[in-house]
Amino acid sequence: MGAYLAFKETWRNRGRFLLVSLLVALLTALVLFIAGLTEGLGRGNIEYLSNLDADLIAYQADAQLLIAASRLARGTLQDIERVPGVKIAGPIEFSRVSIILPGTTPQGQPRKPLDVSLIQVEPGRPGEPPVRFGRQLQNRRGKEAIIDSLVARRAGLTVGDEFTIRSLQGTREEFYTLRVVGITTSQQYSIQPSIIVPLLTGDQIKPKPAVEDRPSGDISANIIAIKLDMPADPNEARAFRELMKRRLESQVKKIQVVDIRTAYENTPGYSAQQGTLDTQRYFALVIGVLVLGGFFQIQALQKVAQIGVLKAIGTPNRTIVAASLVQITSVTALGVFIGGVVTLGLAVALPVGVPIAFSPQTTLIALASLLLIGPLGGLLSIRYSVGVEPLTALGLSQ
Amino acid sequence: MGVALEVHNVTKIYGSGESAVVAVNNVSFSVAEGEFVALVGPSGSGKTTLLAMLAGLLYPTSGSIYIGGHDLGKMDDAQRTAFRRQRIGFTFQANNLMPYLTARENVELMMRLNGGCKSECSRMAVELLIRLGLGQRLNNLPRQLSGGEQQRVAIARALIHNPAVVLADEPTASLDTERAYQVVEIFADMIHGHRRAGIMVTHDLRMCIYVDRVIQMQDGRIARILSNRDEIDAFASAKRQRGEEAVTLAEATSVPRMTSDGRFPQ
Ligand SMILES: Nc1ncnc2c1ncn2[C@@H]1O[C@H](COP(=O)(O)OP(=O)(O)O)[C@@H](O)[C@H]1O
Ligand SMILES: [Mg+2]
Numbered sequence: 001m002g003a004y005l006a007f008k009e010t011w012r013n014r015g016r017f018l019l020v021s022l023l024v025a026l027l028t029a030l031v032l033f034i035a036g037l038t039e040g041l042g043r044g045n046i047e048y049l050s051n052l053d054a055d056l057i058a059y060q061a062d063a064q065l066l067i068a069a070s071r072l073a074r075g076t077l078q079d080i081e082r083v084p085g086v087k088i089a090g091p092i093e094f095s096r097v098s099i100i101l102p103g104t105t106p107q108g109q110p111r112k113p114l115d116v117s118l119i120q121v122e123p124g125r126p127g128e129p130p131v132r133f134g135r136q137l138q139n140r141r142g143k144e145a146i147i148d149s150l151v152a153r154r155a156g157l158t159v160g161d162e163f164t165i166r167s168l169q170g171t172r173e174e175f176y177t178l179r180v181v182g183i184t185t186s187q188q189y190s191i192q193p194s195i196i197v198p199l200l201t202g203d204q205i206k207p208k209p210a211v212e213d214r215p216s217g218d219i220s221a222n223i224i225a226i227k228l229d230m231p232a233d234p235n236e237a238r239a240f241r242e243l244m245k246r247r248l249e250s251q252v253k254k255i256q257v258v259d260i261r262t263a264y265e266n267t268p269g270y271s272a273q274q275g276t277l278d279t280q281r282y283f284a285l286v287i288g289v290l291v292l293g294g295f296f297q298i299q300a301l302q303k304v305a306q307i308g309v310l311k312a313i314g315t316p317n318r319t320i321v322a323a324s325l326v327q328i329t330s331v332t333a334l335g336v337f338i339g340g341v342v343t344l345g346l347a348v349a350l351p352v353g354v355p356i357a358f359s360p361q362t363t364l365i366a367l368a369s370l371l372l373i374g375p376l377g378g379l380l381s382i383r384y385s386v387g388v389e390p391l392t393a394l395g396l397s398q
Numbered sequence: 399m400g401v402a403l404e405v406h407n408v409t410k411i412y413g414s415g416e417s418a419v420v421a422v423n424n425v426s427f428s429v430a431e432g433e434f435v436a437l438v439g440p441s442g443s444g445k446t447t448l449l450a451m452l453a454g455l456l457y458p459t460s461g462s463i464y465i466g467g468h469d470l471g472k473m474d475d476a477q478r479t480a481f482r483r484q485r486i487g488f489t490f491q492a493n494n495l496m497p498y499l500t501a502r503e504n505v506e507l508m509m510r511l512n513g514g515c516k517s518e519c520s521r522m523a524v525e526l527l528i529r530l531g532l533g534q535r536l537n538n539l540p541r542q543l544s545g546g547e548q549q550r551v552a553i554a555r556a557l558i559h560n561p562a563v564v565l566a567d568e569p570t571a572s573l574d575t576e577r578a579y580q581v582v583e584i585f586a587d588m589i590h591g592h593r594r595a596g597i598m599v600t601h602d603l604r605m606c607i608y609v610d611r612v613i614q615m616q617d618g619r620i621a622r623i624l625s626n627r628d629e630i631d632a633f634a635s636a637k638r639q640r641g642e643e644a645v646t647l648a649e650a651t652s653v654p655r656m657t658s659d660g661r662f663p664q
Contacts (some may be wrong), residue, residue: 001511001512001575004510007428008496008498008499008503009496009498011498012497012498012499012539013498014640154562193549202633300456305492305493306493306496306497308493308633309490309493309494310495310496311479312453312455312513313482313508313555314479314480314481314482314483314486315479315483315511316476316479316480343564378598382490390455391455391456393493394446394449394450394455394487394490394491394567395446395489395491396446396450396455396456398579
């Protein structure tokens, strides 16, 4: 009965309700794009770290978990590997370089170099991501690189191709040529796609300040990724990881050891950025609740006489509540559906470089929260309708 | 003829203490099945308050009301709501119809509230609307109907579920004279033909030519009751000759007034 009333009222006022649905659709697009941006930027920041095949990460003790400020000497790697329970460890060093793109733009200009994160790893040790195509790194000093699929797409590179890197050495720009040996996926770092090279090769090509800040020849890394001899049971594994954190910090001098999650949450700007985007999303949802709440409340005010008559002729309150709920929910659901379809359609057509990504989980959470804004906004109007006295049909009040 | 509705010593006082208003004062009467009664009286005399109590929308301060033998005072809110939807037909002065339902759907609504409207009920609604002269308006929305047509749809809605008592609050208030006569005549037919009890509150005394009894109220009391055909017709047409103004205090007091124990002076 409630559904019948809701359906008839909505259908006979479909213009007005469609407008509300379209408003919900716009809000849906807004919320989904913010969620997509949160996910996309988040991934761009932490993808490499979060996909790292390691159990713990060691930083320099007083670097406050800032990768750029952390420096670990070569000896630290051996010290870590000597601690019982450690399976294997790998040094990782991060910097930024540009890839020179051959050819010209349609306007005849030389193409803008592609900025990438240069990630140096020891071949075969934690830090080197698995390749999708081609092969892993083999030679500690080879002029070879594994590139992220985003680099492959934007630079038009494939396995076997050579490419040129531009890097600032003191005050001079130097150029180096590397060969693509493998292509990996989802390895962005610091909102840039990555190329992964052997540690020693990378030491030659990474940018250097005009005045060397440490004696050359002393190989170092920003962080060390550590794989443990993990027990299979997940509870034991967690306890073991905690134990190893303490053991490593006590047995190896001047390091701080954290798990992967702590590591990427401390990436500069990550938490602040995610927090800001989350706040925007919540704002959009609150705006939705208020706008829908306002609309349905005004509607309820206009319907007082009508509701009074319905009650006077014997309509129970539960029917009136059901009618409101069905109406609000279906109008909202239609809007969310339209908004969802349009957004996902647009997302497919987005250019490669846009940092928007949709994960099923965050998208579903966003859609569910959007579906809730209708009933939430409608609560006030429903409460109001329930309070309407059937006496108003007779022009009396009590 | 059986008794459809009984009112025993009903009093309604709004508020309390200094600000108390005695809207209905110790009123008693009964209405038989198939009887159509007009409730008349000046503005503020307690007609609407009485009607609201008959519908179970308002609790009497004292006294009791029986409809079809059921004591309204012994029902809780849910029971009253169910009682209204099953045993009472209602038309109001305005805003009678759901604006988003067609004429036919508005009539069917009453049956849907009572459990559903299958093809049988749909047919009944159509037949009733045809008898009320709305055969061409079945699928029109209220805003596409004139005031008289809307009132006739409301009458159909008040009758479709075969109620014991039909209550009408100023059904002719928004109609011109011609339409008003038409609507009340139809109303009277529907009540007489189906042995229902009908109570109509009206300002317009001319409408009394269609009723079997006139209960005239004054200051919350029953001032007089006319049940003789000639008396009623004279009452209705006297007003017609003198114009359209409603009954006044002077007119009401020109006839013997009922004493507080509910009797007329001998
Ligand atoms: N909610 C209320 N509170 C106080 N007094 C009321 C209320 N409703 C009606 N009254 C008073 O009760 C009396 C009867 O009102 P009503 O039943 O509306 O009369 P009628 O329908 O004959 O015009 C009037 O004096 C009116 O002012
Ligand atoms: Mg009144």
